[in-house]
Amino acid sequence: MLNVALGQIETIPGRPDLNTENMLTMIQQARSMGAEIIVFPEMVVPGYFLGDLWEQPSFLKDCEEFGQLIIANSLDICIMFGNVAVDWNKHNDDGRVRKYNAFFTAYKGKLLGNDNFPYPFRIKTLHPNYREFDDTRHFCSLRKLATELNVTIETLLQPVNIDLLSGSLSVGCILCEDGWSDDYFVKPIATIHKNYPVDLFINISSSPYTLGKNNKRNRVFSKQARETKVPLIYVNTTGIQNNGKTVYTFDGSSTVYNHDGEIINYCEPFCSEIKLIQLDCKSKTTFYPPVCPPNDQSISSIYQALHYGIDRFTKSVGIKKVVIGISGGIDSALAAALYVKILGAENVLLVNMPSIYNSQTTKDLAHKLAQNLGCLYTIIPIQEAVNYTIEQITTSPITNLATSDTFHLSVSSFVAENIQARDRSSRILAGVAAAFGGVFTCNANKTELSVGYSTLYGDQAGFFAALADLWKHQVYELAAYMNSNIFTREVIPQETIDIVPSAELSFEQAIDEGKGDPLIYPYHDYLLRSFMEYWNKATPEDILQWYINETLEEKLGCSPGIVNKIFATPLDFVEDLEKWWRLYTGMAIAKRIQAPPILAISRRAYGFDHREAQNGPYFTANYLRLKNQLLSVNSPYVP
Secondary structure, eight states: OEEEEEEEOBOOTTOHHHHHHHHHHHHHHHHHTTOSEEEOOTTTTTOSOOGGGGGOHHHHHHHHHHHHHHHHTOSSSEEEEEEEEEEEEEEOTTSSEEEEEEEEEEETTEEOOTTSSSSSSEEOOOOOOSTTOOHHHHOOOHHHHHHHHTOOHHHHOOOEEEEETTEEEEEEEEEGGGGOOTTSSOOHHHHHHHHSOOSEEEEEEOOOOOTTHHHHHHHHHHHHHHHHTOOEEEEEOEEEEEOSSEEEEEEOOOEEEOTTSOEEEEOOTTSOEEEEEEEETTTTEESSOOOOOOOTTSHHHHHHHHHHHHHHHHHHTTOOOEEEEOOSSHHHHHHHHHHHHHHOGGGEEEEEOOOTTOOHHHHHHHHHHHHHHTOEEEEOOOHHHHHHHHHHHHHSOEEETTTTEEEOOOOOHHHHHHHHHHIIIIIIIHHHHHHHTSEEOBOOOHHHHHHTOSOTTTTTOSSOBTTTTSOHHHHHHHHHHIIIIISSSOOSOHHHHHSOOOOOOSGGGOGGGTOOOSOOHHHHHHHHHHHHTSSSOOOHHHHHHHHHHTOHHHHHTOOTTHHHHHOSSHHHHHHHHHHHHHHHTTHHHHHHHTSOOEEEOSSSOSBTTBOOOOOOOOOOHHHHHHHHHHHSTTOTTOO
């Protein structure tokens, strides 16, 4: 019987001292529980998303030193953990010292595994180089090492043999991406199983939370355990890490699969815990019935990820108070409810900043929200300051010093809208936050961010964009969920959920007249998602082809029949498509580059997860052909 402790621990990026201290505490707990082995996540000592901190030799030496402390504590317990491994006698392709993303196995005060391998540790074989991952920038993979040593990858993919008091154990040690090998030529688990007897596979990971990812991982890992008939343990980290522009939560959700691929135990998501399990690896029996882990595709999972991410991020940067510009609309209301739940009502100050365009309806809703939440509230009108700014711009003469000619600028209604937005954020919210001893939030959602439906240095400003990975329909769904399940009462007013969404920056956006945003969210949410989140990203060419084939709603996932309800003619459809594509690939990119850090929850978030260049809009040759075909006078699509 093998007693294994799953060390689902919160990893603090860039702090090997604190991580080691926490690991030693958990190791002692595992001893007291009678564990023979404790397994920690990938890169648990240094953290994973560290940017170019990996280029500091002194930091690497620090990680080695703290790794030695862990090894020294393995006298009576086997400790399996992730850390950076450094070969100071070699260098990577960039000329810097050779680094590996490594899996260490320590027992009786020494490292195991060099009896059949070049190093006393195992090396990550498959390096992800997509989304937020940047492994190949810093680390040498096992595939690369095999080429360097002029040996086959099969030669290096070998288990680690451990002689425990309860008997010998052959463990296939794999790291994170090594378990997601379907699209790779090299398949580490299958290769190890084919060539060697293996009693147990252990996957140590530093895998960020993504909506629905655990459901897929359970299918993938269950299949691997079932096909090899070998139990598999997956241990993931918790906490938050970032790459500057995007903040990721790590949910843990460590899981144990038996030899039939059934899930027999798991750690709760978004919490540090140590869990002892018992496995009989030799006879392939377990002492646990199959269990069903939480569904990470639900709105409750989104709430949990946002709550956890905001809580950890504010604590990590020392933020205790926030100021939120509250409009009476849904986005700011949801942000207020989240921050009150996390920081406490006394630390949240809501500021309503009406102009002549704000209706009494939304002003009353802002006040009602603050009352429902029991937080601090103030009203600071902006019209006088906006008028003064416009007057200064229009009355200040501009002189051409070469000719001495003078002229005056005029302020269009569009420019006046932006002046209002900037006055609210850059002047009032920034000043109030400083006086309050806190920061102010960015309440933008993903739909707005996609097309730049926000004002640079205005409503797109703030210290953190906690909602910017939520499409508008998810904002509404989460607001209803918080009322019913978190507060169990109507905190976000139902009228806020029901009214037409509007920026209220002109009389053309008058809420009481049913006028609102130019975006039709039940359709545009899904159109923009296809541009941004699809693994093979859609373009206007794809959208137009699906429209012609009458499969557009099926491909996008929006409601059947909605396209014909919105667009009376093909020309209306094409003009709308091109409008938003030009914004998405044009000015919106410049705005996104300057946006605050975004809290990621989806399969692809803006920031470093979605790398983009400012190249301007482009329409493919085939799109132009399809467009001409669709809109020609002889087209069957033209009424």
